[in-house]
Amino acid sequence: MAGPIAVTGGAGFIGSHVVERMLASGHHVRVLDNLSTGHRANLPAGLDGTFETGDCTNAAWVREALRGCAAVIHLAATPNVQxxxxxxxxxxxNNIQATACVLEAARRLGIRRVVLASSAGLYAADEEPPHHEEMTPCPGNPYAVGRYADEALAGVYSRVFGVDTTCLRFFNVYxxxxxxxxxxxxxxSVFCRRMLAGQPPVIFGDGLQSRDFIYVGDIAAACSAAALSATACGGKAVNVGTGRSTDLRQLVSVLNDILGTTTQAQFVPARQGEVRHSRADTRRASALLGFTxxxxxxVGLKSTVSWMQTAV
Ligand SMILES: NC(=O)c1ccc[n+]([C@@H]2O[C@H](COP(=O)([O-])OP(=O)(O)OC[C@H]3O[C@@H](n4cnc5c(N)ncnc54)[C@H](O)[C@@H]3O)[C@@H](O)[C@H]2O)c1
Known part of the structure; x- marks a missing residue:
């Protein structure tokens, strides 16, 4: 591919794994990050590419920073529901303006492909899984509303301006x-930390609420597949999950197995409006991106625990 792959938010949790994956497959990368929640130390020491410190809500800066890039994986956002x-x-x-600036820069610079991070938070809290992309979105908080707006904007840039966009709806990444x-x-990460410290994980409600937990290495693989795909996605939303779900009681039990502990969860009253069950329908990701x-x-949990034992 001519030109580097840009990764906005590349110094963050997910972004740093995407950067690692792109480098490992021989691509040059350019990281754009304002280091608001990301860290330079998340990236490989001898980063084979460039690091641009700046804010993606600044249209002029983004345009300069993306000049010459072949594709953009746009992850820069504040992903904090609370x-x-x-x-x-x-x-x-922050989140919508950054997306608007990245899409507009891509249009002006003739960048062929923009992959955006979206979220499973777009699905209605009471929708029965599996969640598929044709369900009518019903965001439950302002963060998810922002992701919905980003998807709509990406659709316009694809249909009206000819920038091929793909909106990846990440499920629960760890x-x-x-x-x-x-x-x-x-x-x-919160449960791991508490259990490593010998403290009980706190469960809101009965602990039978379930999530589609997906390992960050798989998210990086999906981002890479979307950025490099020969097929245009035309602004479509694509779920990135495993298609399986785990409830919080099971999560505590698997963590106890890995840690060799018998820690009991502490149960507190349920939070209002919390999603009961979440699980991706993964057929579109498989058909469009060849991703599973x-x-x-x-295995993902073991690697998370190992990292936490040394790094935190
Ligand atoms: N972690 C999840 O479970 C999850 C689920 C769904 C979607 N997402 C999306 O994935 C993306 C990455 O999330 P993450 O969990 O790695 O979070 P993160 O906070 O670790 O990473 C976000 C990165 O973006 C940078 N950033 C934020 N605003 C910026 C701006 N205006 N200009 C430049 N850089 C900026 C931060 O410094 C950070 O490095 C986000 O877009 C998030 O909404 C994450």
């Missing part, structure tokens, strides 16, 4: 480098 409930304008501005220090981080998640749950 923050979006506390301060909707700030999160909506793995090394996910920040466990925030209580709003992914449930797996391949990391078994216990």
């Amino acid at each position: 923050k979006s409930l506390d301060d909707p304008p700030e999160i909506l501005h 793995g090394p480098r996910q920040d466990p220090s925030s209580p709003y981080s992914g449930v797996i 998640a391949s990391t078994p749950f216990h």
Whole structure:
């Protein structure tokens, strides 16, 4: 592919795995990040590519930073649901404005392909799984509304401006480098951290709520497949999940197996509006991108626990 692959948000949890994967498959990368939640240290020391520090909400800066790139994997966002409930304008501005700037730069620079991070949070909380892309979105919080707007904008850039876009709806991502220090981080990193410290994981409700947990290495593979695909996706949304779900009681049990512990969860009252069950219909990802998640749950969890034992 002529020109580097740009990864916005490349210093973040998911972005750093995407960068690693692109480098391992021989591509040059260009990372764009404002280091608001990401860290330079997440990236390989001798990064074979360039690192641009700046804000993707700045249209002129994004246009310069993306010049010469062959494709963009756009992950820069504040993926914090609670923050979006506390301060909707700030999160909506950051996430939608960044997407608008990236898409517009791609149009002006003639960049053929933009892959965007979207979210399973678009599906209605009471929708029965498996969740498939043709279900009518019903975002349950301002963060998810922003992702919905991003998808709509990506559709316009594809249909009206000829920039081929793909909106990847990530389900619950976990793995090394996910920040466990925030209580709003992914449930797996929060549970791992507490159980490693000998503390009980806190479960809201009965613990039978289930999620489609997908390992971050599989997410990187899906991003790579979408960026390099010979087939145009035409602005379509594509689920990126495993097609299987695990409830929180099972999660605690698998973590106990890996850690060799017998920690019991602490149960507290359920949170209002929480999604009960989430699981991806994965047929479109397989048909359009040739992507299927391949990391078994216990393997991904083991690697997450190992990372946490050394890094946190
Ligand atoms: N983690 C998940 O389970 C999950 C699920 C669905 C979707 N997503 C999406 O995946 C993407 C990556 O999420 P993550 O979990 O790696 O989060 P993260 O916070 O680790 O990464 C986001 C990165 O974007 C950077 N960033 C934020 N705003 C920016 C801006 N205006 N300009 C430049 N850089 C900016 C941050 O510094 C960080 O490096 C996000 O778009 C998120 O919405 C994540």
